[in-house]
Amino acid sequence: MKSRFWKSILGIITFLALGLSARAETGVTADEIVLGQSAAFKGPAAGLGTEVWRGAQACFDKVNAEGGVNGRKIRVAALDDGYEGDVTLPNTVKLVTQEKVFGLFDYVGTPTLVKALPAIQQFSGDGLFLFSAFSGAQPQREAPNDKFVFNIRASYRQETAALVKNLTKLGLKKIGVFIQDDAYGRSGEDGVVRALKSEGLTLTAETTYQRNVPYETSMAPAMGALKASGCQAVIAVGAYTQCAAFIRDARNAGWDVPIANLSFVGADQLLKKLGEEGKTSGKDMTAHLVNSQVVPPWTDTSVPLVAEYREAVDKDNPQLPAELQDPNYKPAQYSFGALEGYLDAKAFVEILKKTPANLTRASFIKAAESSKSLNVGGVPLSFSKSNHQASNKVFFTTVENGQWTSLKDWKGLVK
Amino acid sequence: MDDLYQGKTPITEFLGKWSDRLGGWGLRNKILAPTILITLLTGLVLNFQSSSRIQKVLHGELQSKGTALCHALAANAQQSMATQDISTIQSHIDEYRQTAGVAYVYVTDAQNKVLVHTFSPSFPEGLQEVNKPAPGTSDSQVKTVDYMNIDALDIATPILAGIMGTAHIGMDLNLEKAQVRANAWISFWTVALILLLGIAALWAVTQRIINPILALSVATEKIVKEGDLSQKIVVVSQDEVGRLAGNFSLMVEKLREIPLGLQGSVQKLSQALSGLQKAAEEQNKSVTAQAAALQETQVTAQEIKQTSQMAAQKASEILQLAEKADEIGHTGEASVEQSLKGLTDIRHQVLEISGKIGDLTDRTRQIGGITDTVKDLADQSNMLALNAAIEAVRSGEHGKGFGLVAREIRRLADQSLQSTGRVKEILDNISEAIDKLAQITESGSRRMEDGLVQVKSSGENLRALVGVIKDNSASVKQIANAVNQQNIGISQVFTAVKDQNTMMEETVKRLESTMEAVKALQEVAKSVSDIVGSYKV
CATH class of the missing domain: 3.30.450.20 (PAS domain)
Structure with missing residues (x-):
């Protein structure tokens, strides 16, 4: 009797457990996991969103082709926000309430994400999370947002700190910033200021530009202000269109101080713009440039992750649905953005693999927070309950032979 | 207060200048x-x-x-x-x-x-x-x-x-x-x-106001310049301007009636004037004729006056002669008495008397002729006075005075005739007496030559002669008186004729002014006719 009683209790528990597990988690079915992404697919920053999406999609396509994770294929519901936060917020609400996504994935940009964060926080009560963002800004790395945002990449503070450290080592103590006049730019500037402070220095000059102004906009006033203040190096915290315009105007004015860009800039698009500009003006627009990166250069195929990414892209070469494509942007075969997207997707897949088949948001978060060491092949990743930023790695690249390569000698910047 | 009100200040002058300037603006x-x-x-x-x-x-x-x-x-x-x-x-x-x-x-x-x-x-x-x-x-x-x-x-x-x-x-x-x-x-x-x-609306409205006013202005100008009252003014609007135009039309209608009426009146006036002129001309003719007659009367009266004066003069001369004769008679009587003493002288004196008597006969005969002439004149005066009376009657009221004068003239002329008759009778008697005297004187003188005796009878005869001469002298005196009276009457006739002449002159003058008035009236009628003619109706 006793054993039967316990048997029946166990049976009820099992039934309840099965019943509960049968109640599917939002965005998860037996054969699909839906992720939501709001990014800049169109407009002057189209290259950023497009590349990140392409890299991630290459990874998901590869995994899906192999049968998915626990029989579930990963689909990304993508919406364009044109790099405007006022669109990102409604996009986020739409993704959560209408698309009913499992989680948010690879948002692009700081000003956009900053707008969405309060909403995500609101939805995080239902376990919603954002897995990785193409932004190194602080807001999503600080409370209360660091509870439901999982960052992969190193922060802008880390990028700028490393840049300042290396530039001051060269004797370049007068550093100015050219920043996008929004949360992203301010976040980068904040990093520069903090890094200079730790060196006992202050910011020499600050100039700004308006987000999303076209390439034709003259950056000469900003450049002139920086030059006039006696800056020896400039750290640009912007996107490729306007940073390319800044470099164009500086080099056309004969000002050849080192100009550093952050990972977010869209290095490949920047190089493409500068290459075209150099062709028309006959000047070398790519000298004395240094870019901090959060992934290794995609040219370095010795890194397993890079090799894997390139192989996946070569095989798949995913393209955005037609309605999300910007007619003016032609995707590059390989790019830093795509590589970062691939890395993010791969990290997601790896964690998903560690999550029990009975997938819930909570179980996924738990699996992520317990991923002390994720092997993605080249970039060490580690999450914990208190650490929601997987990588602290910053890479430096410069242009050699028309390609971004690892910076080996900082002194080359001041030659 | 008035000074202040009418006083020229720069402001009022300025405003005045501007309102003058604005006065030249169109509506x-x-x-x-x-x-x-x-x-x-x-x-x-x-x-x-x-x-x-x-x-x-x-x-x-x-x-x-x-x-x-x-x-x-x-x-x-x-x-x-x-x-x-x-x-x-x-x-x-x-x-x-x-x-x-x-x-x-x-x-x-x-x-x-x-x-x-x-x-x-x-x-x-x-x-x-x-x-x-x-x-x-x-x-x-x-x-x-x-x-x-x-x-x-x-x-x-x-x-x-x-x-x-x-x-x-x-x-x-x-x-x-x-x-x-x-x-x-x-x-x-x-x-x-x-x-x-x-502006567009006002333009349209003012167009509707100005057009009829312009039409009226053109019509008025035509009336003023060409006197054309025959035109018709057509204004459709019912507003004040429309009413003005309507009333203007009616006024032109009325104006047209005035020259038409005037034309009739002028015609009648002209006819009346030409009648009046004819009558005045005729009257003028008759008055002129009358004046000429009067002139003649006056001349004749003058002549009568002169003749009468001459008659009076002659009569007084005769009287003197008669008195002389009387004197001579007395002297002759004395002489006869003296002749007794000197007959020779008497003979000379008788011869002288005889010669004087011959002269007296001639003079008497002359007086007779004059008296005849005076009688003729009196007859003619009578006739003239009769004529004058007739004319006076014809002259009407103006001739009344003249008529009285004419009657007076006639009375005087009649008296003149009677006196002249008596003068003639006396003269005839004188003539007879003188003839007898001449015969006696002749026979006396013949007898003188014969003798002294006869001187005595001669003296007696002479005495008789003196008596006759005395009678003769009285007659001559009477004649002289009559002639004087006649002279006075003739002077009165002359004065009357002169007065009448003066009055006639005044009448002629009045007639002339009547003619002038008629002429002026004719001119007025003509100018009125011209004015009427200057309107087209």
């Missing part, structure tokens, strides 16, 4: 000019009023909006600064900058160092010093900023009473100005449109 300009002026003035005043009011309202709106935004920003920033990094604040201010009317947003820390801002390419150095609230306050401070091409209303709200910093929002005053300008333009174009429509 349309007089209507249009004040309308345009008033509309423009109204438009300007309204534009100015609405502009200043809108500016006030906008300014208030801008300030309250900016203040509300800045309070919100300060509250947000306070939270973010406590827990988040700077990029979160930047993301807040990005939101505020997108609000219409916001020129810039910036946040400073407690040391008034600029943390975040929206300026591009760089923050205007020193702007944070322009509007700095005193530490320890929570109230917003508003200041107008005109700094480095920035024209804004800077609202500064302390964050946590200033211990965390200050939030600044700059509200764009250029926007406010642009809106005020836009409003000014809108009202300007509205006024311009209204003005254009008003």
Whole structure:
């Protein structure tokens, strides 16, 4: 009797457990996991969103082709926000309430994400999370947002700190910033200021530009202000269109101080713009440039992750649905953005693999927070309950032979 | 008071000059000019009023909006600064900058160092010093900023009473100005449109007023210049001008009747005048004839007067002679007495007497002739007086006096005739006596030669002769008296004729003035006829 009683209790528990597990988690079915992404697919920053999406999609396509994770294929519901936060917020609400996504994935940009964060926080009560963002800004790395945002990449503070450290080592103590006049730019500037402070220095000059102004906009006033203040190096915290315009105007004015860009800039698009500009003006627009990166250069195929990414892209070469494509942007075969997207997707897949088949948001978060060491092949990743930023790695690249390569000698910047 | 009222001041002179100048304007300009002026003035005043009011309202709106935004920003920033990094604040201010009317947003820390801002390419150095609230306050401070091409209303709200910093929002005053300008333009174009429509409407209305007035003016000018009263004035409108034109038409109708009536009257007047002229001419003729007759009468009367005077003279001469004869008779008587003593002398004296008697006979005969002449004259005077009486009757009232005179003349003429008759009889007697005397004297003288005896008889005869002579002398005296009386009568006739002549002259003069009056009336009738003829009816 006793054993039967316990048997029946166990049976009820099992039934309840099965019943509960049968109640599917939002965005998860037996054969699909839906992720939501709001990014800049169109407009002057189209290259950023497009590349990140392409890299991630290459990874998901590869995994899906192999049968998915626990029989579930990963689909990304993508919406364009044109790099405007006022669109990102409604996009986020739409993704959560209408698309009913499992989680948010690879948002692009700081000003956009900053707008969405309060909403995500609101939805995080239902376990919603954002897995990785193409932004190194602080807001999503600080409370209360660091509870439901999982960052992969190193922060802008880390990028700028490393840049300042290396530039001051060269004797370049007068550093100015050219920043996008929004949360992203301010976040980068904040990093520069903090890094200079730790060196006992202050910011020499600050100039700004308006987000999303076209390439034709003259950056000469900003450049002139920086030059006039006696800056020896400039750290640009912007996107490729306007940073390319800044470099164009500086080099056309004969000002050849080192100009550093952050990972977010869209290095490949920047190089493409500068290459075209150099062709028309006959000047070398790519000298004395240094870019901090959060992934290794995609040219370095010795890194397993890079090799894997390139192989996946070569095989798949995913393209955005037609309605999300910007007619003016032609995707590059390989790019830093795509590589970062691939890395993010791969990290997601790896964690998903560690999550029990009975997938819930909570179980996924738990699996992520317990991923002390994720092997993605080249970039060490580690999450914990208190650490929601997987990588602290910053890479430096410069242009050699028309390609971004690892910076080996900082002194080359001041030659 | 009057001096003050009528006194010329520069202002009244100026106004007078202008009203004179305006007096030369057409009706349309007089209507249009004040309308345009008033509309423009109204438009300007309204534009100015609405502009200043809108500016006030906008300014208030801008300030309250900016203040509300800045309070919100300060509250947000306070939270973010406590827990988040700077990029979160930047993301807040990005939101505020997108609000219409916001020129810039910036946040400073407690040391008034600029943390975040929206300026591009760089923050205007020193702007944070322009509007700095005193530490320890929570109230917003508003200041107008005109700094480095920035024209804004800077609202500064302390964050946590200033211990965390200050939030600044700059509200764009250029926007406010642009809106005020836009409003000014809108009202300007509205006024311009209204003005254009008003001018068009007034134009149309004045056209309707001016056209009939012009038609009236043309018609009046035609009447004045060509006297054309035959034209018709057609005005359709029912307003005051229409009524004026209608009344004008009626007036022209009435005017047309005047020359027509005048024409008839002038014709009648002309006929009457020509009749009057004829009558006056005839009267003139008869009066002229009468005057000529009178003239003749006067001449004749003159002659009668002269003859009568001569007769009177002769009569007095005869009287003297008769007296002499009487004297001589007496002397003869004495001589006869003396003759007794000297007969020879007597014979000489008798011969002398005989000769004298012959002369006397001749004189008597002469007197007889004169008396005949006087009788003829009296007859003629009688006839003339009769004629004059007839004419006087014909002359009517004017001839009355003349008639009386004529009657008097006739009476005198009759008396003259009677006297002349008696003179003739006496003269005949004298003649007879003289003849007898001559015979006696002749026989006496013959007898004288014979003897002295006969002288005695001669003396007696002489005595008889003296008696006869005495009688003769009395007769001669009577004749002389009669002739004198006749002379007086003839003088009276002459005076009367002279008076009548004078009166006749006056009559002729009056007739002449009548003729002149008729002439003047004819001229008047002609000029009236000319005037009437100058109108086309």
